[in-house]
Amino acid sequence: MKGVIKWFSKERGYGFILGEDNKNYFVHIKDIEGLDIPKEKDIVEFEITETEKGAQAINVKIIEKNTEKNTDPLVVCENCNKKMVPRVISVDGVLIKSVCPYCGSTYKDFRGEKDLTILIIFGSILFLLFSLIFIVAITS
Numbered sequence: 711m712k713g714v715i716k717w718f719s720k721e722r723g724y725g726f727i728l729g730e731d732n733k734n735y736f737v738h739i740k741d742i743e744g745l746d747i748p749k750e751k752d753i754v755e756f757e758i759t760e761t762e763k764g765a766q767a768i769n770v771k772i773i774e775k776n777t778e779k780n781t782d783p784l785v786v787c788e789n790c791n792k793k794m795v796p797r798v799i800s801v802d803g804v805l806i807k808s809v810c811p812y813c814g815s816t817y818k819d820f821r822g823e824k825d826l827t828i829l830i831i832f833g834s835i836l837f838l839l840f841s842l843i844f845i846v847a848i849t850s
């Protein structure tokens with residue numbers, strides 16, 4: 711029978727196939743033929759075996775991979791227009807930014823909000839310090 715992968719978890723080692731008969735079939739990773747890990751919407755061909763827990767898919771062959779582009783990690787650099795995987799730069803485990811590996815221009819800056827927080831804290835400290843100096847100046 712043919713079917714489509716409804717979902718499959720590589721971590722858990724199993725998933726479900728929606729068969730041509732509109733029934734769900736449990737599939738275990740050991741019953742997948744070949745080395746490919748099935749992904750959602752892949753089309754498969756399989757045989758059915760009855761187990762204590764119900765119908766299960768065995769001898770599962772992936773016959774057509776889902777070709778939707780959402781698995782493509784490449785993005786286009788706005789600066790040099792090359793397709794690239796942004797390189798993440800972090801300092802002491804804190805993400806700073808991601809850059810284009812070709813031209814080095816910033817793709818995403820993760821510091822924005824944090825900078826603002828630091829600015830507000832720093833500003834408050836400066837204000838307190840000046841208030842203190844002012845009080846000391848007028849009282850002496």
Ligand SMILES: [Zn+2]
Binds near residue numbers: 789
């Ligand atoms: Zn670039």
